[in-house]
Amino acid sequence: MATSNFEVPELTGCTETPRVQEGAAAGIGSFLANAPIQEALGFPGELVEDWHDRAIGKMGELLGKYRSLQVFMDACVHCGACTDKCHYFLGTGDPKNMPVARQELMRKVYRRYFTFAGKMFPSLVGAIDLTREVIDDWYKYYYQCSECRRCSVYCPYGIDTAEITMAGREILDSIGVGQKYTNEILGKVHRIGNNLGLPGPALEDTLSGLEEDVLDETGCDVKFPIDVKGAEVLLITPSADFFSEPHVESLIGYAKVFHAAGISWTLSSMASEAGNFGMFIGSYDQLRKVALRIREAALELGVKRIVVGECGHAWRVAYSFWNTLIGVGGGADDEFGRMLQKQLDGAYPQPAHICEYTYDLLQRGVIQVDKEANDHRVITFHDSCNVARGAGMGGIPGGQFSIPRALIKSVANNFHDMAAETIREGTFCCGGGGGLLTDDLMELRVKGAQPRMNALKNVVDGEGVNFMATICAICKAQFTKVLPYYGYEMGMVGGVHQLVSTAIKLKCDK
Ligand code: SF4
Ligand code: SF4
Numbered sequence: 001m002a003t004s005n006f007e008v009p010e011l012t013g014c015t016e017t018p019r020v021q022e023g024a025a026a027g028i029g030s031f032l033a034n035a036p037i038q039e040a041l042g043f044p045g046e047l048v049e050d051w052h053d054r055a056i057g058k059m060g061e062l063l064g065k066y067r068s069l070q071v072f073m074d075a076c077v078h079c080g081a082c083t084d085k086c087h088y089f090l091g092t093g094d095p096k097n098m099p100v101a102r103q104e105l106m107r108k109v110y111r112r113y114f115t116f117a118g119k120m121f122p123s124l125v126g127a128i129d130l131t132r133e134v135i136d137d138w139y140k141y142y143y144q145c146s147e148c149r150r151c152s153v154y155c156p157y158g159i160d161t162a163e164i165t166m167a168g169r170e171i172l173d174s175i176g177v178g179q180k181y182t183n184e185i186l187g188k189v190h191r192i193g194n195n196l197g198l199p200g201p202a203l204e205d206t207l208s209g210l211e212e213d214v215l216d217e218t219g220c221d222v223k224f225p226i227d228v229k230g231a232e233v234l235l236i237t238p239s240a241d242f243f244s245e246p247h248v249e250s251l252i253g254y255a256k257v258f259h260a261a262g263i264s265w266t267l268s269s270m271a272s273e274a275g276n277f278g279m280f281i282g283s284y285d286q287l288r289k290v291a292l293r294i295r296e297a298a299l300e301l302g303v304k305r306i307v308v309g310e311c312g313h314a315w316r317v318a319y320s321f322w323n324t325l326i327g328v329g330g331g332a333d334d335e336f337g338r339m340l341q342k343q344l345d346g347a348y349p350q351p352a353h354i355c356e357y358t359y360d361l362l363q364r365g366v367i368q369v370d371k372e373a374n375d376h377r378v379i380t381f382h383d384s385c386n387v388a389r390g391a392g393m394g395g396i397p398g399g400q401f402s403i404p405r406a407l408i409k410s411v412a413n414n415f416h417d418m419a420a421e422t423i424r425e426g427t428f429c430c431g432g433g434g435g436l437l438t439d440d441l442m443e444l445r446v447k448g449a450q451p452r453m454n455a456l457k458n459v460v461d462g463e464g465v466n467f468m469a470t471i472c473a474i475c476k477a478q479f480t481k482v483l484p485y486y487g488y489e490m491g492m493v494g495g496v497h498q499l500v501s502t503a504i505k506l507k508c509d510k
Contacts, residue, residue, distance in 0.1 A: 004443070008447075009446075011450070011454055011457045013457050015455075018089070025444065026140065029143070029441075030441050032179070033184065040187040041178075043173045043178055044175065044176035047175060047176045047177055058171045059106075063114065072103070073107055076107065081154050082155050082161070085099060086145075087148070087450070087452070088144050088146075091446075091447030091450040097141065097144055102144075105142075106138070106164055108128045113130070138168050142169050143436065144436070145434060146385070146436050147279075147433065148429035149162045163282075168282075170282035173281055178281075180440075181440070185277050186278065186286055189275075189290055193270055195238070195277070196239040198243075200269040203242060210248070213252075222259045232265065233258065234265070234268060234298050234303040234305070235309060236314070237274050238310070239272055244477065246476055246495060246498060247477075250310050250496070250497035252501050253495065253500040254309060256500070256501055260506055261361050262507075265307075270296060271293040273290075274311040274314035275313065291321070295326040305345055306318075308352070310496065311473045312473075313434075314473075315386065316386035319351070319353075322351060328351050329349075329351065353394075353403070356394040359406060362407070368505045370505060375413055379465065380456070380459050380467070380468050381408060381418075381468070381469050381470070382469070382470040382493075384474075387400050388424060401424045404471055404496055408469055408499060416465055418459050422455035423455075429448065431444070431478055431482060432475070446482050449478070449485075449486075468493045469495065475493070476494070476495065
């Protein structure tokens with residue numbers, strides 16, 4: 001069991017509403033970005049002198065730009081339905097981690113500056129001035145929200161706290177208060193091409209090493225191609241897939257699928273990262289800039305299809321935003337967007353998730369598997385928030401839930417879902433999403449994982465589950481770190497394509 005300097009919640013198998021403890025998570029905070037990190041993204045390097053006016057100005061701009069934000073500021077009736085739905089409140093007991101309280105951090109300021117009653121009678125309507133203390137609270141608690149959107153499922157008005165968190169972070173960045181972890185990674189993507197800062201030659205080395213490993217293990221010459229012009233498929237995948245465990249096992253799985261199906265494919269050194277942290281900080285400009293690398297790579301390589309690997313938020317960005325951001329599947333109405341729409345093969349979903357891609361090949365008998373190869377595993381599936389509540393899959397209602405499960409059941413014999421209220425739309429966040437996967441927030445990450453760990457405990461104890469599959473790089477990295485705090489092996493988590501990799505029958509003559 002991992003040791004810690006904080007109290008790790010005890011697993012009982014039942015996540016109960018905790019006793020409220022004011023300020024319980026007030027001491028948890030992530031490191032601030034320094035000036036070079038901020039300035040590389042075009043944000044002020046440090047808190048600007050006129051921060052107050054600039055922050056209110058930015059809030060006004062966002063209220064005008066995003067109709068949803070305006071509605072969310074006005075619509076809450078304080079019914080309390082969301083209060084016990086956030087894993088960070090459940091794990092810490094800090095009342096400011098109740099979704100409604102997180103929203104109120106901004107709503108109180110909104111009332112003061114943007115409503116008649118708040119301007120005239122602030123104390124009567126709970127309106128407050130924007131002060132340095134408020135800015136500190138925003139920074140602390142907007143970086144204690146993983147933007148998982150679970151609370152919005154239970155809100156009768158569909159108020160999406162994640163959008164408020166994104167707006168909060170966008171305002172903070174605009175006055176020079178940014179988070180080191182997220183903004184440093186965005187800088188690496190712009191400079192080097194991926195979140196891990198892995199340069200092209202190192203990537204090529206890693207891929208040729210993988211080819212040797214797979215050849216040794218299987219006797220098959222499975223390729224991991226990069227920058228191949230004219231390939232049919234461009235695979236966009238999180239950079240963690242290139243060398244982190246267990247992520248790399250899924251990359252091997254994708255390569256085996258393409259090999260077995262005889263499909264030409266390629267990775268791109270320019271777009272060697274599916275993740276798009278622009279979404280985490282609510283910045284449309286960053287979101288688009290990061291996404292444009294993929295369009296550029298697809299155009300340069302002349303591919304017909306774009307397939308996205310196992311990354312939760314990247315799939316949300318691809319599925320929900322790529323069409324208007326960069327013209328994958330239609331939407332963008334600029335020269336290069338239209339060029340890409342003409343180039344991609346309209347007979348296929350654009351983009352496609354690797355799970356729908358592989359499952360389709362299996363259904364059509366293009367690839368074959370030996371399910372018994374996974375018989376040493378008793379598997380459950382963790383729905384990742386951005387896939388479950390921010391995207392779809394396969395063009396069928398609920399495809400994001402049914403397709404990964406159907407794929408697992410096609411390649412393995414032993415599968416058990418966790419409790420119904422903890423999966424699908426109601427899935428609990430892993431505790432590390434939305435820009436919180438940093439060691440500075442380890443206490444929050446461990447405590448926020450408690451609801452998922454309780455649900456896992458029940459299937460471990462009741463069904464003998466020994467493998468939790470997931471299709472998100474952040475979930476994999478988070479669980480690898482937090483499982484040992486709860487007495488489980490870090491190797492218990494892995495990708496769906498790790499299971500595919502184990503079961504797939506390879507044809508060595510291709
Ligand atoms: S979006 Fe998720 S992390 Fe944020 S308040 Fe809602 S439940 Fe909590
Ligand atoms: S459930 Fe919705 S309306 Fe009710 S308190 Fe929460 S955010 Fe407000």
